[in-house]
Amino acid sequence: GQNIDxxxxxxxxxxxxxxxxxTYQTSxxxxxxxxxQHAGEAPTFLSxxxxxxxxxxxxxxxxxxxxxxxSYLLLKELQMKDSAxxxxxxxxxxxxxxxxxxxxxxxxxP
Amino acid sequence: GEEVAQTPKHLVRGEGQKAKLYxxxxxxxxxxxxxxxxxxNEFKFLISFQNENVFDETGMPKERxxxxxxxxxxxxxxxxxxxxxxxxxxxxxxxxxxxxNTIYFGEGSWLTVV
Numbered sequence: 360g361q362n363i364d365x366x367x368x369x370x371x372x373x374x375x376x377x378x379x380x381x382t383y384q385t386s387x388x389x390x391x392x393x394x395x396q397h398a399g400e401a402p403t404f405l406s407x408x409x410x411x412x413x414x415x416x417x418x419x420x421x422x423x424x425x426x427x428x429x430s431y432l433l434l435k436e437l438q439m440k441d442s443a444x445x446x447x448x449x450x451x452x453x454x455x456x457x458x459x460x461x462x463x464x465x466x467x468x469p
Numbered sequence: 470g471e472e473v474a475q476t477p478k479h480l481v482r483g484e485g486q487k488a489k490l491y492x493x494x495x496x497x498x499x500x501x502x503x504x505x506x507x508x509x510n511e512f513k514f515l516i517s518f519q520n521e522n523v524f525d526e527t528g529m530p531k532e533r534x535x536x537x538x539x540x541x542x543x544x545x546x547x548x549x550x551x552x553x554x555x556x557x558x559x560x561x562x563x564x565x566x567x568x569x570n571t572i573y574f575g576e577g578s579w580l581t582v583v
Contacts, residue, residue, distance in 0.1 A: 394574075404573065455570075457514070460511065
């Protein structure tokens with residue numbers, strides 16, 4: 360089976376840094392994705408990690424530790440438009456489909 | 470096209486009626502996925518296709534739900550005899566190959582069963 364855990368909600372201040380954690384227990388793990396979803400919109404791709412380590416892309420970075428079943432998404436220089444749900448999702452085996460966590464709703468305050 | 474196109478954007482059906490949703494994947498993408506998101510909760514995987522072939526249908530309810538991807542036609546997801554609990558946003562997504570390739574999502578079809 361599989362289990363993906365991430366905090367339900369987080370609040371942070373504009374200009375600050377926030378880290379959203381995700382832990383997973385998944386047989387046949389392949390890789391881990393982070394998606395951003397604004398209310399009423401489609402999820403948009405942020406990052407993909409398959410090897411251990413940090414992937415940096417502008418203000419967003421994502422980290423993976425396969426041995427610990429752990430990932431985080433780091434958002435720097437927070438902007439109001441970063442208020443959204445952040446979805447951690449894994450792929451496993453040869454299936455290719457994403458298995459999602461319940462998402463973390465991030466609220467950025469002025 | 471350059472994006473996953475889903476129609477209709479909104480659909481209202483009375484209990485017991487049929488609902489049919491359509492999805493055109495990004496041009497050149499051979500994998501199509503359907504997901505159900507109920508009340509902004511987690512995504513539930515329904516079914517995936519590799520071109521017109523069912524690739525993984527482990528998430529598909531055995532009754533009432535069916536899906537197709539036929540050549541030169543949009544993919545479709547059909548729900549026979551809808552129930553109140555089918556009310557959800559149905560997202561279609563596509564990718565070039567799997568696993569590991571980015572999966573791109575459409576805007577979703579909002580189904581409301583009344």
